[in-house]
Amino acid sequence: MKRVAWLPSLLLLIVTLHTCLSDVESNSTVEALALLNWKASLLSLTNRSVLPSWTVSPGNAQANPCGWFGIHCKGDSVSRINLTSYGVKGTFHAFPFSSLPNLEELDLSINGLFGTIPPQINQLSNLTYLDLSYNQLSGRTPPQIGQLIHLKTLHLVQNLLNGSIPEEIEIGNLSSLQELYIDNNQLAGSIPSTFGKLKHLRLLHLSTNSLSGSIPSEFGHMESLNELALYKNNLSGFIPPSLGNLTDLTILQLYENKLFGLIPEELGNLKLLVFLEWASCNNLSSLQIARNNITGRIPPELGNSAQLQALDLSSNHLVGEIPKKLTKLTSLTRLILSGNQLYGGIPMEVGSFSQLEYLDLSANRLSRSIPETIGDMLKLYYLNLSSNNFSLGIPRQIGKLVQVNELDLSHNMLSGEIPTQFQSLQSLSTLNLSYNNLSGSITIFNELRGLVQVDIAHNELEGPIPDVPAFQNASIQELEGNC
Ligand SMILES: *[C@@H]1O[C@H](CO)[C@@H](O)[C@H](O)[C@H]1NC(C)=O
Ligand SMILES: *[C@@H]1O[C@H](CO)[C@@H](O)[C@H](O)[C@H]1NC(C)=O
Ligand SMILES: *[C@@H]1O[C@H](CO)[C@@H](O)[C@H](O)[C@H]1NC(C)=O
Ligand SMILES: *[C@@H]1O[C@H](CO)[C@@H](O)[C@H](O)[C@H]1NC(C)=O
Ligand SMILES: *[C@@H]1O[C@H](CO)[C@@H](O)[C@H](O)[C@H]1NC(C)=O
Ligand SMILES: *[C@@H]1O[C@H](CO)[C@@H](O)[C@H](O)[C@H]1NC(C)=O
Ligand SMILES: *[C@@H]1O[C@H](CO)[C@@H](O)[C@H](O)[C@H]1NC(C)=O
Numbered sequence: 001m002k003r004v005a006w007l008p009s010l011l012l013l014i015v016t017l018h019t020c021l022s023d024v025e026s027n028s029t030v031e032a033l034a035l036l037n038w039k040a041s042l043l044s045l046t047n048r049s050v051l052p053s054w055t056v057s058p059g060n061a062q063a064n065p066c067g068w069f070g071i072h073c074k075g076d077s078v079s080r081i082n083l084t085s086y087g088v089k090g091t092f093h094a095f096p097f098s099s100l101p102n103l104e105e106l107d108l109s110i111n112g113l114f115g116t117i118p119p120q121i122n123q124l125s126n127l128t129y130l131d132l133s134y135n136q137l138s139g140r141t142p143p144q145i146g147q148l149i150h151l152k153t154l155h156l157v158q159n160l161l162n163g164s165i166p167e168e169i170e171i172g173n174l175s176s177l178q179e180l181y182i183d184n185n186q187l188a189g190s191i192p193s194t195f196g197k198l199k200h201l202r203l204l205h206l207s208t209n210s211l212s213g214s215i216p217s218e219f220g221h222m223e224s225l226n227e228l229a230l231y232k233n234n235l236s237g238f239i240p241p242s243l244g245n246l247t248d249l250t251i252l253q254l255y256e257n258k259l260f261g262l263i264p265e266e267l268g269n270l271k272l273l274v275f276l277e278w279a280s281c282n283n284l285s286s287l288q289i290a291r292n293n294i295t296g297r298i299p300p301e302l303g304n305s306a307q308l309q310a311l312d313l314s315s316n317h318l319v320g321e322i323p324k325k326l327t328k329l330t331s332l333t334r335l336i337l338s339g340n341q342l343y344g345g346i347p348m349e350v351g352s353f354s355q356l357e358y359l360d361l362s363a364n365r366l367s368r369s370i371p372e373t374i375g376d377m378l379k380l381y382y383l384n385l386s387s388n389n390f391s392l393g394i395p396r397q398i399g400k401l402v403q404v405n406e407l408d409l410s411h412n413m414l415s416g417e418i419p420t421q422f423q424s425l426q427s428l429s430t431l432n433l434s435y436n437n438l439s440g441s442i443t444i445f446n447e448l449r450g451l452v453q454v455d456i457a458h459n460e461l462e463g464p465i466p467d468v469p470a471f472q473n474a475s476i477q478e479l480e481g482n483c
């Protein structure tokens with residue numbers, strides 16, 4: 001009985017609202033009621049102190065959403081909705097796409113939205129900013145997003161979106177787009193070449209998906225591009241030389257793909273290869289193409305990228321010598337070229353890496369002697385030259401590396417005595433000299449009180465075992481194979 005009585009009164013309320021509000025207010029009333037309809041569909045709201053403001057009371061003639069939490073208006077019409085991080089749980093099923101003609105910004109990131117992004121999203125034709133990141137949205141990205149031609153920012157990071165980035169998205173129609181983040185989803189298929197039409201795109205993040213195929217050479221036409229993050233996909237093929245045309249590129253992250261082919265020489269034109277290395281909070285300017293199938297030589301032109309602070313080309317199939325010109329990268333703090341087939345010597349000019357802290361040239365075919373100038377890289381704390389073919393003696397200048405914490409010269413053809421200057425390496429905690437032809441006495445290590453781990457196996461060293469913890473705790477295997 002109660003229910004029967006209640007329904008007409010609700011109708012009466014709505015009719016009353018509609019009639020007692022003037023024409024000027026009528027649009028905002030429509031928008032208000034439409035938003036309330038969506039609110040009613042939501043399953044929960046973690047932050048309960050937020051949406052109570054979303055209400056129309058009978059006494060309130062102003063059925064106006066403009067004062068509600070998270071809502072901003074232009075005139076009497078909703079222009080911005082921002083409910084980021086308020087525990088909104090629900091779907092877009094009842095979202096009033098058709099009732100918000102002036103909506104320009106929609107930020108529903110970091111919530112519990114699930115289900116699909118419906119094709120009706122195209123009705124928000126004035127949208128310039130759309131952020132649905134960090135939800136559980138699934139299914140395909142509707143091609144209709146391509147009709148939101150005023151979009152400048154589209155963030156869909158970390159959802160469960162799958163399917164391809166279809167050509168039908170007409171991504172190229174979003175000609176105002178400046179930021180596109182769809183990283184951390186389940187996108188598969190190849191990257192449409194129509195991206196090349198996005199002349200204003202500055203930030204493009206498609207990393208951590210399952211995208212395959214090659215990087216379209218049309219990427220070279222996105223002339224405003226600042227950041228290109230394609231890491232952790234299944235991309236194959238060549239790195240298109242056209243990327244060399246992107247003179248504003250500061251971040252280029254391609255690691256963990258199946259890229260192969262030559263590093264295009266044009267990449268050397270990128271003057272500002274600056275990007276935050278994902279694992280670090282520092283502002284590193286770095287180029288990471290590690291763990292791909294890159295072949296060919298290291299282009300000497302990379303030496304022109306004067307801003308470069310980190311260069312990681314490890315675990316590829318690079319051949320040839322380390323170009324002398326690379327030593328012009330005097331801002332480098334990390335240089336990782338391990339796991340390639342580089343040959344020849346370490347360039348004498350290596351001493352000009354005055355900022356270098358981390359140098360890993362291990363597992364290549366480098367040979368000749370370790371240059372004396374290695375001692376000029378005074379900031380080195382990690383030096384790994386293991387598994388190469390370095391010969392002759394360890395230069396005494398190595399003693400200048402007083403910061404060095406980990407030193408690995410194992411698996412080479414080094415001979416002669418360990419220079420007495422080794423005693424200066426007071427920061428050393430890990431030392432591996434195993435599998436060389438080093439001779440002489442190991443009493444030299446008596447001074448290295450900080451050594452934690454030592455491996456000198458398979459040399460021709462002799463003498464009493466030094467009275468430092470690392471030697472006292474060393475296993476037989478780490479000392480064996482000496483005289
Ligand atoms: C109200 O809506 C009508 C129809 O949707 C539209 O023609 C009119 O311009 C709107 N008025 C305002 C003030 O937005
Ligand atoms: C809930 O919303 C209020 C009002 O905006 C805000 O001050 C508070 O930090 C929010 N709490 C949580 C847990 O998000
Ligand atoms: C939404 O609000 C949050 C703070 O609550 C703010 O950090 C964010 O920039 C806003 N989004 C937009 C699009 O203005
Ligand atoms: C919204 O779009 C309509 C046409 O699509 C246009 O007439 C109107 O000026 C736009 N409003 C804003 C605030 O840009
Ligand atoms: C995409 O996800 C939806 C829902 O999670 C699923 O039903 C569909 O099979 C998936 N499609 C593909 C191509 O993986
Ligand atoms: C994209 O633009 C082309 C013409 O440039 C047009 O034919 C197509 O319908 C547009 N697609 C969408 C989704 O608007
Ligand atoms: C890449 O493709 C292979 C098969 O071709 C598949 O097994 C693997 O899971 C894919 N990796 C990613 C990150 O999608």
Ligand SMILES: *[C@@H]1O[C@H](CO)[C@@H](O)[C@H](O)[C@H]1NC(C)=O
Nearest residue numbers: 220221241242243244245266
């Ligand atoms: C680079 O840009 C120039 C001029 O815009 C163009 O002629 C050239 O073909 C582009 N190079 C590549 C490799 O795309």
Ligand SMILES: *[C@@H]1O[C@H](CO)[C@@H](O)[C@H](O)[C@H]1NC(C)=O
Nearest residue numbers: 256257258259260291292293
């Ligand atoms: C690199 O190429 C070889 C074949 O040339 C292939 O076996 C290997 O899986 C590839 N590695 C990656 C990471 O794609």
Ligand SMILES: *[C@@H]1O[C@H](CO)[C@@H](O)[C@H](O)[C@H]1NC(C)=O
Nearest residue numbers: 274275276280281282283284
């Ligand atoms: C990173 O750079 C920005 C500006 O370029 C600066 O404000 C910030 O302090 C830097 N952060 C670190 C950790 O160096």
Ligand SMILES: *[C@@H]1O[C@H](CO)[C@@H](O)[C@H](O)[C@H]1NC(C)=O
Nearest residue numbers: 338362363384386387406408
């Ligand atoms: C040096 O490099 C080799 C091969 O890349 C690696 O196995 C070893 O652990 C590295 N040494 C140190 C001390 O990190």
Ligand SMILES: *[C@@H]1O[C@H](CO)[C@@H](O)[C@H](O)[C@H]1NC(C)=O
Nearest residue numbers: 365367368388389390391413
């Ligand atoms: C290592 O270098 C020596 C000369 O110092 C050379 O005879 C030998 O062939 C090289 N070995 C490899 C595997 O490159």
